[in-house]
Amino acid sequence: MEDATERTALLSGSPKPAANGSLSAGRNGSPARPNGRGSPVPVAVGDRDRITLRWADIHVSAPARGGGCCRKAKPEDLEPIHILKGVSGTVEPGTLLAIMGASGAGKSTLLNVLTYRNRGNLSVEGTVEVNGQPIGKDITAVSAYVQQDDLFIGVLTVREHLRFQARLRMDKHIPHDVRMARVEEVIIQMGLSKCADTKIGTPGRKKGISGGEMKRLAFASEVLTNPPLMFCDEPTSGLDAFMAESVVNTLQGVANQGRTILCTIHQPSSETYALFDQVLIMAEGRVAYMGPTSEVIDFFGSVGYACPPAFNPADFFIQTLAIRPGKEEKSRDRVEKICDQFQEVRENKDSKKQLAANHVDYGVVEDYSSRSRYKASWLQQFLAMMWRCHLQNTRDPMIMGVRTGQAIFVGLLVGIVYLQIEYNQDGILNINGALFLMLTNIAFSHIFSVINVFPAELPIFRREHGNGMYRTDVYFLCKTIAELPYFIVLPLGFTAICYWMVGLYAGWQEFLICYAIITITANVSVSAGYMVSTISPSVDVAMAIAAPMLIPLMLFGGFFLKANSVPVYFIWLEYISWFKYSNELLCINQWSPVVNITCTEGIPFCLETGKDVLANLSYDEDNFYVDLYALIGLMVGFRLLSFIFLLIRSWKD
Template identity: 50%
Template sequence: MMVLVSGIAYPGELLAIMGSSGAGKTTLLNTLMFKSSPNVMVSGYTVLNGYPVSSGTLSSLSAYVQQDDLFIGTLTVREHLVFQALVRMDRHIPYKQRMEMNKSLLSWRCLNVKTPQSAYLGGSRVFQEVLTDPPLMFCDEPTSGLDSFMAQNVVSVLKAMANKGKTVVSTIHQPSSEVFSLFDKVLLMAEGRVAFLGSTDEACTFFQQMGAACPSNYNPADYFIQLLAVIPTREDSCKQTIELICDNFQNSEIGLKIHHDTEPRTDLQRSPYKASWWAQMRAVLWRSWMATMKEPVLIKVRILQTLLVGLLIGVIYYGQELNQDGVMNINGAIFILITNMTFQNVFAVINVFCAELPVFKREHFNGMYRTDVYFLCKTIAEIPVFIVIPVIFISISYYMIGLSPGPERFWMAVFILTLTANVATSFGYFISCVSSNVDMALTIGPPVIIPFLLFGGFLLNNSSVPIYFKWLSYLSWFKYANEALLINQWEGVDHIDCTASNTTCPKNGLVVVETLNFSFANLDMDLMSLAGLIIGFRFLAYLALLSRTYRSY
């Protein structure tokens, strides 16, 4: 819990927020950046040049380097920085100038442009923010996990930014004396309160006046943290000391001046996005396409899976004839094709889309791009994959099974199954957007699909659907795809071989379709229904994603 926390950071200064573990450093930064957990109650305001700012305005004027790295792992360092330059630099900066700044940064950091993001050094997340040249930067433990040399290197970069007139605020945990000397001011926190805010020299003077002078030849940072820590064996006395220090600072001349200087004026509003809608669209689409194409193992596995399953179905149902047994087998094979395309594409979307959601949410809340831009680009980038997969699948199994041999019938089957695959993809997006993580999506996905499968017309005749579930059957892509493929297969089949003693054998294709309560006249309606479900599920997925990312700007 934080109580009466006030502070001020000036342009041209590098401010360190320090304190023992649990002092409230990260909580303070998250509160300043409007990124607190919904369970955290916050009162107060963030003021910029005397004006209260909203989350959107602050996002457009600042950068926030968080502790954990989230990125698209298949992109190289260069590609990642190019994307950052496209969506985060001011929209009035020409493309050529952005790329030159990107190249300069890569050269300065000696980064291997072909190094994957997975090999990106933790401290290097700071340098992507340097590229955007923000007037205000917040860093949460930027030196975490780095050796002393790299830590000093990172803080030196922050110091260089501050020397250019930027305002840089960073939490840091037990810096070395060399790193500590780079900071202009320090904000010490303890038990959720401000124990001191001022220059490093003023800090030593303040604690000396309190009768707790820092010993000579001792790292002041280590001393301050130890002094303000709560030791389990002396918890009461430590808390009394902390309360005394915090109260003294709050009533000191520096503390009263800070309280006065942080009084707000009127609101300052600004768009959170630096890039235009079209610039965001181009950049996110480029990155989405690169990320899709740079998943060679995943794409190869999906193609191999498609080949093997298509071949397996073709072998099992090989060479069906137009007789009583063939009718049942052909209808079963058609339904298996639909079922496989559904589950394969739903799970493919869930595994990829859910994994990228944390990256999207962070970048969106940082004001990099809009929700509609991300969703639209993700959809467009993956369209080729979700067209190629069903084409390969049906091309293998169609003639092996012995379905209607005409080329126009084959291409109609390809079209129907492609629509089916994309309905499943849209449904996968919807499940992903309403789920909090991959495990939840994979858990709720199959049970939700089962009712749609049951109302597909193969396992349960359409005439037998209970009246109270009739509405659900109208949302079943299994039903529309099954009817369309059966029409494509049996229309024009005037004769089916039947034995004289078998009176239940369908005599022609019309009887086969009507037995399932389908109709040849419904083909166009089936195709339009599949197209409508693609749009409908995508729209619901977008609304679900929007609701998860909505906040007032």
């Protein structure tokens, strides 16, 4: 009766009060109930949610190295590099498996194969099954992956980060208050209460939480959703022995509720090692042992490598299977002997027991390929991402302070240099120079302010997008929309300072048109910056591309070269140069209403009106709307291209 009541409460979204007044847990991230030791753990999963993971005869090889440009290829360089050689194994629900081995043993490669990530150009053979069904890349729909590198948005606090994760990684039907309750439970569970409202920080730039707290936050982000299958890549790296044991103890508590958990771990302490149910020891891409932790010492003893008393078993296994410098051949012979012996022991097991293990009654098998990789709806993704982007923009002084200061400083500088220009023959050149300088400053400042946006966040985007948190279009839209107010307000301040200090045509209508042109130009530059940003793999590459791209576009902007003097073979550059359209628009707006320009004595050719100035520049007033539509087209086109480039990069992941 109590179980039925609990199920009803969970399905309705209302957590059921426990006897001690705490909340019981629901599936997919609802609150957890205490485990008796003061640490909340998730409740057991139902039979349909339990996962048996099996991989069979996994072979992984990398392409041959080949010869270099300065040396002849050796015979071994022409052969593929075998990383994994016939690796097989099975992990049942409720099991915590440790994957161990010396450096280069193949631990990370096996984890990448099982999680269908970071395969690159590797050749992979074999099968990976979930509940007896080949799973492929759809494994991300039923699993969580705690990666070794800690990647976070540094301006968010610990609590804000977990709330963002909860909004996007929990099932749609879970109410908001239940999600937030789960966040608070995980904060307590992972020992993050003291730093819950502390900004995470960016290593090397802004100090935040400690390395140990950052590692626990990475683990908390995955524990949040109570996944039935978990992969952890070195979850204890960077932690002291006590905290490492605490993390593994938490993993054990999660596994005891029916989860299947695999993690790579590097030489754990003996106390931490004892917490694992099973261990997979790898060496030279082969399996040296896989089975219960309690039997591994007996196996190594049976092949002549007994673990000394009072010695950490994990250290002993790693040292025994390590390839020692100067003794490579002897070490490889020892590894081959142990791996062959284990293979023989596995093959000689009782045939009935082996038959039963290979033909488990998995029960109902779900079609995981039919599951959407996104837990949140498009609107939920959009709102959550907009919230995070807003926090990033308002809390980053590089965005708020530097951009504002730059606009004011350059505006004042241009205004002082061209202060109150007189409308005479010399003033024509000065005014045209001031207009073009306004355009170039707007273009350079705005394109360089955004070219680091996507390269800087690309690792975070790849991870979160790979985890099915949000779509590429949601990410791109939110990043661009969140920054749009800055690219509307900052041009206003810049234009207001320059326009009246320089002494451009004194009319409010002309001023507003000038502001509109400058704003559109700023956003075209931003769009071009986004395009460069999405193409570039790093900020340095983006910086190297942006400047050479702007120079030829400036040359065909109408200031350095008249519009009717462009060589025919460069005409295509003129069409994509927003400087050309913007400069013509500003000149038309400035000179069209001017009816009197003072002539200087001694000059044989005098421009008496603004229309004469436009004719001298080969500009036509009838092109006003053509230029305006061209700028809007470039703005939309560049943004569309940048989105396509980002989409291509997300597909490659």
